[in-house]
Amino acid sequence: MVFWRILDNKVYSAYETDVLGFSSSNPSYIPDEYLENQEFVVMRTCHGVGDWGIMSAMPRLLKEKYPNCKVYIPSSKLLEKMFGKPTAWSWWDNPYKNVNSIFDNNPYVDEFIEDAPGDIFHDHYRIYNDDNPDIPLINQMLKFWQFSPDEYEDSQPELYWSDEEKKFGDEIIREHVGYTQRTVPRGMTISNDFGGLMITNTYNFSNDNLLIKILKDNPVPYFYYTPVPLEETSFNFIERALDLRHIDLRIQLYIRAEAKLNVAAFQNGLTHTVARYSKNYQLQRDFPMGSNFIKGETYLKDDDYRILKDSPDKTESKTTTSLKFKSDLINFFKDKFKDRVLVEIGTSLGYGTKIFSTIFKKVITADVSIEKMNFAKDYLKSFDNIEFKLMDVYNQEWDFGENVDVVFIDCVHDYNHIRSDINNALLLNPELLVMDDYGLYPDLKRAIDEFIESGRLKSVKKIGQLPGTFYPKTENKILKDYEGIICQVV
Secondary structure, eight states: OEEEEEETTEEEEEEEOSSSSEETTSOOOOOHHHHHHTEEEOOOSOOSHHHHHTTTTHHHHHHHHSTTOEEEEEOHHHHHHHHOSOOSOTTSSOGGGHHHHHHTTOTTOOEEESOOOSEEOOTTOOEEBTTBOOOOHHHHHHHHTTOOGGGSSSOSOOOOOOHHHHHHHHHHHHHHHOOSSEEOTTSOEEOOOOEEEEEOTTOOSSOHHHHHHHHHHSOSEEEEEOSSOGGGSTTTTSEEEEEGGGSOHHHHHHHHHHSSEEEEESOOHHHHHTTTTSEEEEEOOSSSOGGGOOTTOEEEOOHHHHHHHTSOOTTTOTTSOOHHHHHHHHHHHTTTSTTOEEEEEOOTTSHHHHHHHHHSSEEEEEESOHHHHHHHHHHTTTOSSEEEEEOOTTTSOOOOSSOOSEEEEOSOOSHHHHHHHHHHHHTTOOSEEEESOTTTOHHHHHHHHHHHHTTSEEEEEEESSOTTOEETTTTTEEOSSOSEEEEEEO
16 A cells, blocks of 8 residues: 655655554654644545545544634545546546535535645544554544544544435435424424435345345335345345435435434445444445444444455356355355265366355365366365365266265356266266356256256256346356256256
């Protein structure tokens, strides 16, 4: 990482570092002369809503410690002047305008400025704790600003809306939820017995179970955002209040702030930013949480997700299955096959092998490529229950020296080769066969379906991504059926 210095409206690379900021064992603090000047600029070098949102209490806290100070926020124009045309945060039309989404109507902000002479002490200036990474960024920054812990105790994100924004938001809530429980200052009676559901564009639907439990425990109407149609997800059972996709961002934040609870996958800025006002449940994405930790939020985590966290998705690499496929495998086999043996035909780079090794007592994995085998051995060097077998599965006998319970087939994907793979697998007398790319290659699907129709295999469960999923890394193919299938040997 690069530690930046911002001086006279320009960004400079100061030095490279492994960790941004200063260690609490050897801290540095903001210069006294800067504090004496009483004119402060609150600056972030990342520009998403959550990036600004998690430090949104800073103007108030600065005013409380330094009552006579002026607090300035960089305008979107100044941010573009400093950082250039935006290339990151591409999901925002103009990420620099997010600063307004967070700080508009804030009574502790004196001005949005278009010029900031001198040094700006931004988010790289922080004091971190070597022994505890899960400290909110704003607390690390304020410690650099010479705050004591009791002075930044109340540092949860905070937002301020105009009366017009509140009225508009309340009208939406009342229209889509009802009005029975609460009287707001404008004389409207509305209910806050509703929730918010936020599914980020980066979520792969591989760990739905944790979210489903929260949603079923709280059967209320939900304002929601999902990157795919809600009816195509595991969350299609919720009572729908309104799709927030086309609602103004500040109104979205207001509605979420008024909700009884917010449920999210993954950690995201919109949910972080309303943590002060609503009970928040977020599927944890980062281990440890680090500076994105927000006091008062509940982070949902699961050992299964830790297994999946560093595994690539099929949208990233054609040499593996999707994370949803891997998650479905875990859910299907977990605990029930911990004393069993699996044979994997087609090791490739070992990404699937890793998942199998956490489920089964032993994994025997075969591949013809020595280059891929060597990569997989290095990738999986910390696992001691994997046997690697370099072999040509189409020209060598399938003899693995073990009683085999499950065979996973992900090798050559044409009709004749998949028929050969299944016939060879059946000679091992396994209980189950698992096959990838079922809905991606028509010849492969036809071969499998013929074994099912003949009664030699019985379809048990289709797994992985749903029909219609687009795979840009796999010749731009689209799934015509589910990604994979588990079959019982009859």
